[in-house]
Amino acid sequence: MTIHIDPDFDVPLPELNVEEVSKKHLQARLKASAMTAAMLANHGLELDPPNDEDRGTAAMIASAYATDPAKTSKKMNLANTATLTPAALLLTQQILQDYAHQVVQNSVQIRHLVTNKLLQETENPDAKIRLRALELLGKQADVGLFSEKQEVTITHQTTDDLKSKLRDKLLRLRNVTPEEEEARPLTLNGEAIDLDEVLGND
Numbered sequence: 001m002t003i004h005i006d007p008d009f010d011v012p013l014p015e016l017n018v019e020e021v022s023k024k025h026l027q028a029r030l031k032a033s034a035m036t037a038a039m040l041a042n043h044g045l046e047l048d049p050p051n052d053e054d055r056g057t058a059a060m061i062a063s064a065y066a067t068d069p070a071k072t073s074k075k076m077n078l079a080n081t082a083t084l085t086p087a088a089l090l091l092t093q094q095i096l097q098d099y100a101h102q103v104v105q106n107s108v109q110i111r112h113l114v115t116n117k118l119l120q121e122t123e124n125p126d127a128k129i130r131l132r133a134l135e136l137l138g139k140q141a142d143v144g145l146f147s148e149k150q151e152v153t154i155t156h157q158t159t160d161d162l163k164s165k166l167r168d169k170l171l172r173l174r175n176v177t178p179e180e181e182e183a184r185p186l187t188l189n190g191e192a193i194d195l196d197e198v199l200g201n202d
Helices: 018-023 026-042 052-067 069-075 078-082 086-099 107-121 127-138 159-174 195-199
Strands: 186-188 191-193
Touching: 026 069, 026 078, 026 086, 052 069, 052 086, 107 127, 159 195
Parallel strands: none
Antiparallel strands: 186 191
16 A cells, blocks of 8 residues: 655754664653554555564563663663564554553552443443442442441430439349349449449449
8 A cells, every 4th residue: 555645845954863763751652653553554564463572572561661761761772662563663652551560550540441441341341340330420429329327326415314323233143132222232352342332423
């Protein structure tokens, strides 16, 4: 397939500064190279699918980039990038775009990514997946459709009420009826304890 180009001679061509291009960040260079390969593929260049060597090269570059982006960008200069096959370029660029630690810089981006993926799953042909995606979207804090709420009821009581309930409970634990209370005093370590005196019910 032939590419037809109609040049516009009224616009001057910018000067190409190879050093400036080499200084660009690796992701920018890979993106430009991948876009060039994709454009050429659209115009008839046959791109071979990535082979094991291309996958290994892409994995090595992505791993090095994840460890030290600045050093990898410097090492993968324009000359080294030009030696990669189009399949390796496309694969490396895709890996860095999808999985590099630079892509997701903070929790807000992760939240947006998860929300967008869930929105995509709401169109899934499987009803179970659609329903689960909608449920998870509804459970997000800012939506709150399906949030599980727990109600806590606090009953305020006076000190006298609490003392009375405590006394009743202690008496039930002793299994003593109120009539027997005077006959069998409460003892602790062998000493008799006056429950009314301890609770302040003089």
